[in-house]
Amino acid sequence: MTAALDIRGLRTEIRTRAGTMQVIDDVSLRVDPGEAVALVGESGCGKSMTALSVMRLADPRTVRITGGQVLLDGKDLVPLSDDEMRDVRGRAISMVFQDPMTFLNPVLNIGTQIGNPLRRHLGLRGAALERRVLELLELVRITDPRQVARSFPHELSGGMRQRVLIAIALTCSPKLLIADEPTTALDVTIQAQVLDVLKTSLRELGTSLLLITHNMGIVAGMCDRVYVMYAGRIAEEATVDDVFAAPKHPYTQGLLGSVLRHDRPPASFTVMGGSVPNLIDPPAGCRFRPRCPHAMDICHTDPPLIPVGDNQGAACWLYRQ
Amino acid sequence: MGAFFGNPLLVFAVKRVLSAIPLVLLIIVVCFFLIQLAPGDPVAVLLGESNPTDAQIAELTARLGLDQPMHVQLWNYLTSVLRGDLGYSYVANGPVLDLIMQRVPATLILMLPALLIFTAIGVGVGLLVATRPQSFTDNAISVVAVLGYSIPVFVLGQLLLIVFAYWLGWFPAQGMRNLRAPNSGFGAFLDLMVHLALPALVLGTRYLAVNARFARASMIEALGQDYVTSARAQGLSEWQVRGQALRTAILPVITMLGINFADILTGTVLIEIVFGWPGLGRLMYDAIFGRDYPLLMGLFVIAAIGTVFVNAITDIVYSIVDPRVRQN
Amino acid sequence: MQEFIYQFKKNRVAVAGAVVIAFMVLLAIIGPAIAPYSPYAFVGPAMQPPSPQFWMGTDDLGRDVLSRFIYGTRISMIVGFLAAATSVILGITLGAVSGYFGGLVDQVLMRTAELFQVLPQFFLALVLVALFGSSYVIIILVIGLLSWPSVARLARSEFLTLRERDYVLSVKALGLGVGRVIFFEILPNAAPALIVAATLQFSLAILLEASLSFIGLGDASYPSWGQMLNGAQQVFRRAWWVAFFPGLGVFLTVAAFNVVGDGLNDMQNPRLRKL
Numbered sequence: 001m002t003a004a005l006d007i008r009g010l011r012t013e014i015r016t017r018a019g020t021m022q023v024i025d026d027v028s029l030r031v032d033p034g035e036a037v038a039l040v041g042e043s044g045c046g047k048s049m050t051a052l053s054v055m056r057l058a059d060p061r062t063v064r065i066t067g068g069q070v071l072l073d074g075k076d077l078v079p080l081s082d083d084e085m086r087d088v089r090g091r092a093i094s095m096v097f098q099d100p101m102t103f104l105n106p107v108l109n110i111g112t113q114i115g116n117p118l119r120r121h122l123g124l125r126g127a128a129l130e131r132r133v134l135e136l137l138e139l140v141r142i143t144d145p146r147q148v149a150r151s152f153p154h155e156l157s158g159g160m161r162q163r164v165l166i167a168i169a170l171t172c173s174p175k176l177l178i179a180d181e182p183t184t185a186l187d188v189t190i191q192a193q194v195l196d197v198l199k200t201s202l203r204e205l206g207t208s209l210l211l212i213t214h215n216m217g218i219v220a221g222m223c224d225r226v227y228v229m230y231a232g233r234i235a236e237e238a239t240v241d242d243v244f245a246a247p248k249h250p251y252t253q254g255l256l257g258s259v260l261r262h263d264r265p266p267a268s269f270t271v272m273g274g275s276v277p278n279l280i281d282p283p284a285g286c287r288f289r290p291r292c293p294h295a296m297d298i299c300h301t302d303p304p305l306i307p308v309g310d311n312q313g314a315a316c317w318l319y320r321q
Numbered sequence: 322m323g324a325f326f327g328n329p330l331l332v333f334a335v336k337r338v339l340s341a342i343p344l345v346l347l348i349i350v351v352c353f354f355l356i357q358l359a360p361g362d363p364v365a366v367l368l369g370e371s372n373p374t375d376a377q378i379a380e381l382t383a384r385l386g387l388d389q390p391m392h393v394q395l396w397n398y399l400t401s402v403l404r405g406d407l408g409y410s411y412v413a414n415g416p417v418l419d420l421i422m423q424r425v426p427a428t429l430i431l432m433l434p435a436l437l438i439f440t441a442i443g444v445g446v447g448l449l450v451a452t453r454p455q456s457f458t459d460n461a462i463s464v465v466a467v468l469g470y471s472i473p474v475f476v477l478g479q480l481l482l483i484v485f486a487y488w489l490g491w492f493p494a495q496g497m498r499n500l501r502a503p504n505s506g507f508g509a510f511l512d513l514m515v516h517l518a519l520p521a522l523v524l525g526t527r528y529l530a531v532n533a534r535f536a537r538a539s540m541i542e543a544l545g546q547d548y549v550t551s552a553r554a555q556g557l558s559e560w561q562v563r564g565q566a567l568r569t570a571i572l573p574v575i576t577m578l579g580i581n582f583a584d585i586l587t588g589t590v591l592i593e594i595v596f597g598w599p600g601l602g603r604l605m606y607d608a609i610f611g612r613d614y615p616l617l618m619g620l621f622v623i624a625a626i627g628t629v630f631v632n633a634i635t636d637i638v639y640s641i642v643d644p645r646v647r648q649n
Numbered sequence: 650m651q652e653f654i655y656q657f658k659k660n661r662v663a664v665a666g667a668v669v670i671a672f673m674v675l676l677a678i679i680g681p682a683i684a685p686y687s688p689y690a691f692v693g694p695a696m697q698p699p700s701p702q703f704w705m706g707t708d709d710l711g712r713d714v715l716s717r718f719i720y721g722t723r724i725s726m727i728v729g730f731l732a733a734a735t736s737v738i739l740g741i742t743l744g745a746v747s748g749y750f751g752g753l754v755d756q757v758l759m760r761t762a763e764l765f766q767v768l769p770q771f772f773l774a775l776v777l778v779a780l781f782g783s784s785y786v787i788i789i790l791v792i793g794l795l796s797w798p799s800v801a802r803l804a805r806s807e808f809l810t811l812r813e814r815d816y817v818l819s820v821k822a823l824g825l826g827v828g829r830v831i832f833f834e835i836l837p838n839a840a841p842a843l844i845v846a847a848t849l850q851f852s853l854a855i856l857l858e859a860s861l862s863f864i865g866l867g868d869a870s871y872p873s874w875g876q877m878l879n880g881a882q883q884v885f886r887r888a889w890w891v892a893f894f895p896g897l898g899v900f901l902t903v904a905a906f907n908v909v910g911d912g913l914n915d916m917q918n919p920r921l922r923k924l
Contacts, residue, residue, distance in 0.1 A: 055554060057550060057553055057554055085556075086556045086557075086558060086559075087556060088556065089553070089554055089555065089556035090554060090555035090556030090557070091556055094554065094555070095554045097547065097550070097551060097554075099547065102546065102547035102548065103547045103548055103550070103551040104548055104551070105548040105551075105552070105565050105568070105569070106548070106569065106643070106645060107568050107569055107572075107642060107643050107644060107645070108565070108568065109644075116552070116555060116557055116561070117555040117556065117557070120555070120556060120557055120558065120561065121556060152644045152645070154644075154645050165551075168551075168555065169554075169555075171555075344764070344767060347764065348768065351768075355776060355777070355780060356780075358780075359780035359781060360780075360781065360782070464662050467662075467904065467907055467908055467911060468904055470907075471852070471900060471903045471904035471907045471908075472900045472903075472904070473856055473859055473860065473863075473896075473899055473900065473903070475860070475863050475878060476878070476892075476896035476897075476899055476900055479878070479881070479882075479885055479892045479896060480892075480893070480896065482885075483885060483886075483889045483892070483893075487886055494886070580766075583768075583769035583770060583771070583772075584771075586769060586772075587769065587770075587771040587772070587860070591860060591863070591864070594863075594864065594882075595882070605775075605864070606864055606865065609775070609779060609864055609865050609866060610865060612779070614779070614780065617775070617776055617779055618776065620772065621769075621772045621773065621775075621776045624769045624772045625767075625768050625769055625772070625773075628767060628768070628769050629767055632767060
């Protein structure tokens with residue numbers, strides 16, 4: 001079975017005045033058809049940049065993919081020309097962003113904005129176009145689709161705007177949807193609603209999901225598998241159940257331990273010392289080594305992703321065979 | 322009626338026009354007080370250097386009602402201006418409004434074509450270079466643009482006049498028409514064009530530069546917005562993406578047109594002086610020379626009201642493009 | 650500071666502008682001492698083209714154009730500086746008060762600013778100068794009093810944004826008075842934008858003075874470039890130098906200030922930073 005998305009050994013660098021940053025260093029991950037996979041990590045770990053690299057949306061003047069493959073349904077996106085990539089974006093793969101207010105064009109009405117990819121990729125016009133726009137609005141459970149289609153972004157609530165963004169992303173029934181912090185900008189009460197809409201509409205269309213977030217709570221409710229990212233590399237890969245029950249990589253343990261939980265005593269709350277490494281001149285070997293309570297000599301060498309159990313893997317020498 | 326009030330665009334337009342009225346009244350009041358505040362007796366001020374007879378002085382004093390309380394004078398002034406009576410120029414011998422209106426067409430002939438054509442070109446250039454910021458073309462055009470609007474219109478005018486009219490003789494030096502040219506038909510049109518060329522070019526250069534700079538900055542700003550990334554993520558073609566950015570980039574440009582109107586009028590008037598164009602500029606120059614205050618005040622009132630009017634129109638056009646301002 | 654100079658130097662056009670300004674300031678200061686003739690004296694035959702004796706030629710009254718140019722530099726710099734200072738000080742004060750205190754004060758001040766901005770500046774200036782007399786004092790005051798709104802708007806928006814910033818709130822929480830907050834917390838952060846505004850005010854002031862003098866409202870007690878251009882109107886057909894040099898003076902000075910202002914402005918915009 002071909003994976004919906006199969007990233008193999010991706011490397012991306014960013015040129016800055018201070019030097020070149022290896023922001024993604026040999027990242028591999030996989031999303032199977034119909035699956036929902038989470039990519040988690042703290043700010044700056046490279047998870048958003050992974051999404052932008054897959055979509056090739058980053059500023060080409062400063063960001064470059066320097067290695068690896070990004071296979072969408074078996075076809076490598078990295079060597080595609082700009083024109084070819086434009087045909088893929090919004091159609092076979094699409095993206096939902098964090099802040100629905102700034103990611104919608106303020107001077108165009110909703111109907112037009114949903115209609116744009118429909119026109120562009122599917123060539124729909126007139127009545128057929130209108131019908132599809134209304135269908136999509138119903139898919140994301142918007143109650144008065146005709147009225148909303150005539151409205152402008154500033155006339156809608158935050159939750160509705162985010163659902164519109166989801167609708168725009170799903171116009172062409174893509175194979176994969178990448179959602180980058182889709183609920184971070186929303187009120188907590190609205191978050192659940194939007195996530196629910198996301199889940200059901202994806203299931204209805206059979207679209208896979210790559211969810212990027214730093215919020216472990218939503219991961220539990222939405223996803224099947226998790227990749228934990230740290231300083232541009234994958235630290236751990238596991239099913240959702242495994243990662244919460246028995247996280248293997250010390251970073252994941254620290255990440256989960258630093259979340260207060262109602263079913264654990266406050267004393268079990270841990271804080272990770274230190275800070276994220278400088279990616280222009282990263283430490284040799286495991287990038288978590290400077291902060292790791294279990295650091296050993298061998299950690300000066302890059303750890304590969306070592307399988308632990310059936311469906312889990314950690315890039316940590318603790319688990320060497 | 323319900324449909325009318327339901328349309329936010331129309332409501333906004335009407336409200337905008339109505340809100341301009343108090344401004345116009347305020348301008349007229351300001352004028353009144355300027356005359357009062359100026360050193361010297363208002364009658365002497367208004368008569369200027371026209372060598373008035375005693376009879377004229379007496380008549381004016383009575384007409385102004387200077388013995389009456391200030392608020393009565395103000396009311397009289399306000400009502401007469403609103404009726405179209407901007408006073409009488411004793412220096413130029415004629416009602417101020419008539420003197421001004423005679424010259425307005427010539428000024429409009431100079432101002433409008435230059436404005437429309439060169440503004441459009443300027444905006445176009447600005448939008449195009451914005452897609453390649455910091456490239457060689459962009460930097461070169463940016464420098465040329467700064468120079469273009471830094472040079473005072475009368476300096477550029479004199480320069481072009483010296484080179485193209487006096488030395489090279491390609492264009493006539495002064496005036497709007499050649500007395501020996503045909504009065505109507507294509508010949509007249511050509512004659513007008515030939516006279517219009519240099520002054521329009523001077524005016525146009527300035528506005529091309531101003532608008533190019535502004536459109537560029539606005540477009541760069543728009544292209545950096547998140548919804549542009551969104552549009553790209555949808556796989557829209559680069560032209561469609563730029564089209565989306567354009568709709569928001571054009572907004573500040575529209576506003577600037579209104580704000581710049583006063584500057585445009587000023588430029589036109591100054592160029593008329595350099596090129597001897599028979600419009601408001603010449604009228605103004607002579608009015609200053611002859612200390613013809615009624616005429617100067619009248620020019621100010623007309624210019625101010627014109628600016629208010631143009632600003633209202635640009636605001637309305639803005640609301641057509643940007644739905645966010647329609648509701649308040 | 651070093652970072653500032655580094656970034657500024659990268660903008661070669663702005664550097665050229667700064668050099669021109671420095672030159673003009675220098676000329677304004679030492680000019681009268683090095684001018685070959687008095688600007689008022691009739692020192693030669695009228696309308697002589699530039700020659701070794703009269704580097705910029707003579708005007709229609711036989712005065713040395715170079716000497717008048719030099720004195721004109723001084724006037725431009727002084728008028729520009731004083732008028733810009735007036736409008737900037739007035740603008741910052743009113744804008745800061747408006748932004749900081751808000752409420753009715755804010756409403757009244759901003760409506761007044763709007764009124765000034767709608768009125769066509771040049772026409773109002775010419776009416777005021779014509780009515781009140783064309784002395785440099787009046788000219789400077791008029792220019793300063795008409796240009797404050799744009800600076801005030803800027804100052805106000807800076808104050809509004811900064812007023813609520815965390816570091817200001819924390820300083821206020823420490824009990825420091827309003828004055829100190831304004832001077833030590835808000836102004837330093839608003840300074841870059843305000844300096845750009847001041848630079849542009851300078852160029853506007855020079856342009857406005859030149860325009861007023863050009864139409865005949867200049868102060869004849871001291872030569873200015875605008876007045877020279879006014880005089881040149883009649884004769885530049887035969888004597889191009891009488892118009893060319895003062896015109897060049899105004900152009901270069903205004904362009905220099907604009908270019909420097911632009912450069913400073915671009916430096917603050919992260920999107921335009923060069924790599």
